[in-house]
Amino acid sequence: MTTVDEKSQEAASANDPGVSGTGRRRQTLQDVLAHGEEPTEEFLEEFVALREAPPVSDEDLAEQALNHPGADGDARTPE
Secondary structure, eight states: OOOHHHHHHHHHHOOOOOOOOSSBBBBHHHHHHHHHHHHHHEEEHHHHHHHOOOOHHHHHHHHHHHHHOOTTTTTTTOO
């Protein structure tokens, strides 16, 4: 049986980019390079996916910024 605390932790983990799907903190490049941690399988898969992703053009970045209303929700002041 899942407790309320476990459910709230799962929900928080799902919304936190620093937490992996397993509920553990995601390993960073700094963890591997500066702290000498052995890279996890999850880290390596994400690293390869990012390296193989197509570049994003300046026009795409500008369009994304203009289409995002930002933290205040006001589309007239894009982030």
